[in-house]
Amino acid sequence: MKKLLLFAVGAMLVLGSCVSKKEYAALQAKQKETQDLLNTATVKLNSCLTDKAAALARLEELRKSNQDLIQSSKDLTMLTQQGATNLEKSLESLREKDLKISRLQDALSKKDSVTLALVTSLKKEVGLDDPDIEINVEKGVVFISLSDKVLFKTGSYNLSSRANEILGKVATVINGKPDFEAMVEGHTDNVPYKSGVLLDNWDLSVKRSTAVVRKLQELGVKPAQLIAAGRGEHIPLVDNDTAENRATNRRTKILVLPKIDQFYTMIEEELETLSAEGN
Structure with missing residues (x-):
């Protein structure tokens, strides 16, 4: 980018002697306009790069959060299944104890x-x-x-x-x-x-x-x-x-x-x- 500017300046110096003052002023205005456009484009590019980096970081956070949610869902499913199994075992144990008590009560009744x-x-x-x-x-x-x-x-x-x-x-x-x-x-x-x-x-x-x-x-x-x-x-x-x-x-x-x-x-x-x- 700097080489391009130096070349343009050099060309204007070389051509300065070949063009009129009016044309030279027009070239300078055009060069300034080009420089302004270049600066604006550079600012926008840097802003886009910053936004891109922020978006990528946010995307990574979302991806990690999604993985955590998936893992939590798996863990919760396992816990729920284990809880259901434990509950069923507890109910079965209570049924067995109740039956034993009933049988013992029958024996005592006899x-x-x-x-x-x-x-x-x-x-x-x-x-x-x-x-x-x-x-x-x-x-x-x-x-x-x-x-x-x-x-x-x-x-x-x-x-x-x-x-x-x-x-x-x-x-x-x-x-x-x-x-x-x-x-x-x-x-x-x-x-x-x-x-x-x-x-x-x-x-x-x-x-x-x-x-x-x-x-x-x-x-x-x-x-x-x-x-x-x-x-x-x-x-x-x-x-x-x-x-x-x-x-x-x-x-x-x-x-x-x-x-x-x-x-x-x-x-x-x-x-x-x-x-x-x-x-």
Whole structure:
């Protein structure tokens, strides 16, 4: 561009001597006009180049932003799919747990039905007319509570004649439930006791319990179903502050309950059934 200007100036100098002043002035005006046009074109060119660079930069930003959006969309899709999968797994787990709970409730309901039938059977056999005999359910366990005067003489562990009649009826019910156990608990009042080889109320309560267990065995109950236990004076029903209350605390309690291992077996069978159905 500079060479072109120098050439034009040189040509005008050379031709200056060959043209008139008027023509020379016209050439100068034309040269200025050309220079102005050139400057304007240069300014516009630089502006276009700047705009082009800005447009390219903006285009690159848009391209990168578009890629980020595409990646975010992919990530969101993956997260949504994973969330749906996790939700489905959670719902399936809840359904399985609900089914297990339902099955366990069914097993407990079966146990409750057996308990109710057992209570009905005992009440039918033993009867409810005697205030010294209580038949009830406590924490899901059937029990018969017998006053000591029904079974024993005061301070003795020898069974009375009436005990044979009552325990015979109890034995009939237990014999009809070979899958159940009978735990006999002896309870005393808090009056200190010592007689012969018996040292205290612990000994007396256990001795009374074993006397009942032996009688039930004589009446046909399998020994494997029987448990003898003595609680002494330590679980009173009422305070031992009167003769009447002490008489209430002197009792023999027979608990008729399903064998624990068989109950757990029943639960395990339900769980195995669930597992097989799940597979």
